[in-house]
Amino acid sequence: MSRPLHPIRRTKIVATLGPASDRDGVLDALIAAGVDVVRLNFSHGAPEDHRRRLLAVREAAERHGRTVAALGDLQGPKIRIARFAEGAVHLDEGQAFVLDMSLERDAGDAHRVGCDYPTLAEDVAAGDVLLLDDGRLELVVERVEAPRVHTTVRVGGKLSNNKGINKQGGGLSAAALTDKDRADLKTAIDIGVDYLAISFPRSAADMQLARELLGEAGQDIGLVAKIERAEAVADPETLDDIIRASEAVMVARGDLGVEIGDAQLIGVQKRIIQRARTLNR
Template identity: 40%
Template structure:
């Protein structure tokens, strides 16, 4: 299991039998979408995930996806209605509806989104299918006139985006905070925060998690141009990044989106933070038993870009073929990874920098390749060394040993990593890793593995990985 698969759960996939089938097909992370649900709805689902995890003996991660600030318009009169190219419409707060005006009125009950809107600024509706420019301010921050660039259908409750505009809205709403704490109570293993704009949004949710007296990894969903512009500061504090192409594609020009995706994934690998690619990956499989050629190529290209995870949304939540979608994604991934490893021809060398941990991880990969080892085995309290090794993209599987179940579920996001929970003993980390190899059925007598571990030495002030060992079973 090299590239990880995330399956969104919904009406088509909430049964125990279906969740087990998805896990057997290759899903390791299950996304629970809080946009239309609350934690109480997901409590039995998390119990099922834990039950299937125990039965299969494979770590399965329950990911709670918080909905973030509301960015949808309200009810449109006489909707759906056709909008013509060059037609003018009104956009404003619901109370500003000029009922006598013949132009269509688009209500938006979020004052913060309208604040600072000026003539010339773009506005996108319906996932970018309708594009407008603001032409006139009728009431500052309350009511505007806009003109349509293209014809299309205007419907109620559709998403709205203001490409390039900074929003003062916090990424974490009151509903999100409530859902977060209740989600942690029911056993979520990770949480995703929507519409991130900067590092402060990540710090905010991490503070809330700390208030709950626990720790789970945070996934930063990049859906706004501001987040792309602030990528480095976000990478410094987040645990995982999601390239959420649906909303991001309404904020950024569609023609630039493929390159933005590549840049984000590359930056994530250099920062040793897992990258997820999401949205419309096998969308035709909502109704069809096989994907299109373009979708198959899209999934493969995300993996060739270096993505750690690929995610299914509607395909597994409401689709007619959820298990088949995961199986196809697994098959596409296996073929893409094989070519990816052929193309890079060995582990990535670190850039020239003073970074002993990164060079140690690279050295372990080189040694394992030269010794024709069966695997790399990393003993790590927080999984940092496993992420460092993964970022080098070795051909061999990476076994990440840890004492912490929370880290096990975090490692499910990381490319090439097979997380394993080990018992706490009085042994050193190296001895514990050797015992794991000796007892594991994955290794035959005579197989070699390269082990990385850390044991503090007298002059060491902080704990870090400081050992590499070639071990023969």
């Protein structure tokens, strides 16, 4: 009797590795459960951690007779506030608040805080909206007196150390590939990942730079563009160029949703998927 035919599962399961997956038996259980791709998050861990985990994946996949791909995920630029002397503050709607690039890293209070992005004052102007902590708090820029950005709180709440900053509508000029990313890219080649995710690309040029940096040694590594900046979806040509410069795209809903707004996210997500399929990615 012939066995029934099963359709190919187009949706793939990606699992991020970390300390929890290092425990005995966990990796085997993940692969047995159907994981197709393991993600190595270069935001955390040392090169030897990633090497050890990927070796364990290869061995476990062989035991289970499975092909499991490895995705290295570069951190990309992290635009964050610095730290508060008391660990956290509460911002009230309507109050003044200053992002001060000259302030000591641990000296923040309820009136001002430092910032890890030294050129913020060059990237914003009066009327811009800055979104903190994944959009939970909103600041309206009143004026810029470099190195300080003076704002008024439009949506308040608790704000703690090292929270992210997004500019509504995009426009922060941080390079997609940082010095750390360049070092991690070399690690990715060395340990033998199958795919490499580039965070926050603004244009095809960012993907092309990553390909150049991979060079001959990394020519078999597929590039994945993480679509999470408003600039990447601002016009059809830019999006198509990014897709063409990549082997795959990832809809990074968190940061993208913060920059373009939740109301626009679903439609834009569908457009990204449709264009990727049309362009055979």
